[in-house]
Amino acid sequence: MYVSKLIRSFRHTYFLLIILFCLTAFSKKENPETVKAPIPAVKPRNVIFILSDDHRYDFMGFTGKVPGLQTPNMDRLAKEGAHLKNAFVSTALCSPSRASILTGLYAHTHTIVDNQAPLPKGLQFFPQYLQKAGYKTAFLGKWHMGNQDDQPQPGFDHWVSFKGQGVYYNPTFNINGKQVPHKDSSYTTDLLTNYAVEWMRKQDKSKPFFLYLSHKAVHAEFNPARRHRGKYKDMPIVYPSSFYLTATDTSKVFGAKPGTNPELKTPVPNLKDMPAWVKKQRYSWHGVDYMYHGQTDFNAFYKDYCETLLGIDESIGKVLSYLKEAGLDESTMVIYMGDNGFSFGEHGLIDKRHMYEESMRVPLLARCPELIKPGTQVTQVVQNIDIAPTILELAGTAIPKQIQGKSFVPLLAGKNISWRDKAFYEYYWEYDFPQTPTMFGIRTDRYKYIFNHGVWDANELYDLQEDPMEINNLIRSPLHQEIAHSLRDQVWDWLESTSGMQIPLKRIPHKRNDHIYKGTY
Template identity: 35%
Template sequence: MATNRFYSLSQLFLALLTISACSSKKQAEIAQTDRPNIIFIFSDDHAYQAISAYGSKLAKTPNIDRIASEGAILHTNVVTNSICGPSRATLLTGKYSHLNGYKLNEKVFDVNQPVFPEELKKNGYQTAWIGKMHLGALPNGLDYLNVLPGQGHYYNPDFVNSKRDTVQYPGYVTNVVTKLSLDWLTKRDNSKPFFLVVGHKATHREWLPDLPDLGAYDKVTFPLPPSFYDDYKGRIAAHDQDMTIDKTMRLKEDLKVHADYEKSGIYNRFTPEEKKPFYDYYENKISKEFDAKKLTGKVLIEWKYQRYLKDYLSVANSLDRNIGELLDYLDKTGLAKNTVVIYASDQGFYMGEHGWFDKRFIYEESLKTPFVIRYPGVIKAGTQVNELVSNIDWAPTLLNLTGTTIPSGMQGESFLPLLKGEKVPWRKEAYYHYYEFPKPHHVYPHFGLRTEQYTLVRFYGPKDFWELYDLKKDLNELNNLYGTKGYEAITTDLKGKLKDQMRKYKDDEALKLLESKP
């Protein structure tokens, strides 16, 4: 009888242990399930001025707007170095260019340094990057890679996968990137949360639209930006650049006026079925129109501006449409409930302001980049974030969102509290440093500071000079106030803050230059 009682107690104890273990396992599974998935949609050169959520009247972007309206929009999201590859290196490392080593485009990223997807993997995430990466190397920390080599092509693009195999995919690059992303999402390990970068080539130069978008804006006449005919008075760097729609933008290559459809490597990738409508539109319509008008002077410049915007925004049409396809997939599969969706561009871009295209400068249109984020149940719909957020903050925020430890070496901070509407101490200044000179656009290297009201910048290299702008009085940054009477105290204060930022972010090269030539 005692023996039977002993066995029954033992069985009860084992049963309780089993129940406890099952409960713990279930709790672990729930905890794992509760960790959000993240999809980071990352475009190239897509300006906030071309997004209707940012108040743009140039085009409608309903799917990007949807992310913003269902979550948060960052109004002052700035970059540390306004150029494509370095921006992606900053996303991966959470560090400035001088520390991650990727200061210039077309270099090779140091894959031996820590990147934040490695931390996500340690936390049980599966990770992938599909589409444009533009780092000259394949970083660690990603379970799956299928990326465009270099800048990639708009039509029938090549991709390099995790095995270093190069495969050509048929179709338009924005559609291909979405298809590959959906394929990966469908085949992923459903037992793990995931992090996915969807890297788009759009809206990068030379702005080749998808066939359904040819002529999408032909009936629109875009207003000239107020600074379109900037005379660059008092601003040496603005005067000496090589990025104007007037002189730098090419009729043949950029605007497809009498493009070389036989010898050009771009059009040799087209199938006959793709080349015909492209040829009919650009050669038989646009080029004939150009020839008939015999344009010169300001009329020619403004015609080029109109064609630039029509092509650029037509490329953006496909980008937004594909974002909508991805959002629809998340809705249909139920993934939307626990998936953070982010849309961002690698930096800002000029849409004719100052007569320019491209980026690089610390000035507003180049410095600020779009960033919208949705996380149901965590980020309240319609949240507006006006604080100065930098792209060094992106990686720490992604790690914070997933409950992953943020490495001490990262220079940014998580802005998750701002997304939740919390009042927390936050940066009052953002530091910037651009390096690439003289090619391709002859923008002098410079470092500077952006505050809520002011931009202070020091250009160096062949020429050495300062600029100061009061953004509350001069948002277009046309009036250089450096050395102006009445701004002495403000200039001294900003220079002190600039030096503090250099020390904080360990930009010793810039600090040495500043101290040797104050």
């Protein structure tokens, strides 16, 4: 009898303890920044992130795309580290892309959908988490996100920036809140690099640092360093085959003939289903036949771009030289990326914004000998939203739950992990540049689907394997309807699952191009 009561008492106590444990566990409120992955057990690394503006994915010497183009330091990053061959931005425009880099969020989530949209309150930048983890942080260069100001932003201990797009020569920098002018033909790319190296020299080597070097170059209108002017005056220009598709007289297009172009190995173009906005844009501010309303010509534009890029490559070299000098080159992660791509005649277009390869695809290189084997080729799809979680993992810092990107550190280390096989894209119509419509899309390893929103026009489907120049729109092809429907559904599933079904409109004053809409306020 006594033993039986004792057993019942024990069971009762045990049951109560289980209930108490469960209530305690579930009563804890979830932290809004709960991590979605455990803190990596790695030693915090120094990280340098170098960002250029409008650098397209294939304009690097080692790709062989541009005859005569020399980028020895980019080539070195690829040779000694990793080349992420399939890197894409989720929006090919400065401010939205830069916001995605700093937050790990899609544009419709962080809501900076154009170059004027103000920063929403409470937006978190990943360097803020690095600061909490004991990192010293610095930002040097073009901010151009959310506003046109140059004031220091959250997440950075040291600040060097300028207003808006800035200038190539004799800039005025905001250095930790103080306006500092530069004269004597000083070149912005060189100045930013020198300031970056100077800041690194002053750091306590026993503590980790994060450096964000954000260049103005190679944004139009292109101005190379004086030492580089004329370097490519004799550079041959390879016109893309789609350059000629909507030209009324191809024999007069800059003296070039389609038959001389080695890239003309594409399907017969489907001009009927080429979107009308693409055809019309050829004769606009962002078209090859009326570039910046006639302010320049294509050949000079092309060569100026390549010469301006030389300054970026030298900047990378100076950073690598300092790391070697300081004994930090083996353990420091150096990441180089473009904020979006740039068109040079494809579909008769210049600039970015659209979803064609040369616009949404960007260069992405990484070097850290302790982690990355030389010559690593990463073929998986990586996007700008992946930069923030990658750097946080390199820092041994927890990845906040709200971040929509993924860390690609395992890919750099050569690990075989489950990874995405597609990139999503969004672009929102801009008041100042109304030639390009709002669009949403998806790119897989073979197909690209583009939904052109709000215009009476054709949507687009391309087989990138058979048609890398994207000139044969298959949207009406009977053989491809199932593929088109599947990709369209995936776009809507993505938008629905990430709260992207409403366009984030902002009340913004517009003055730059008022002549476009005279009397329409």
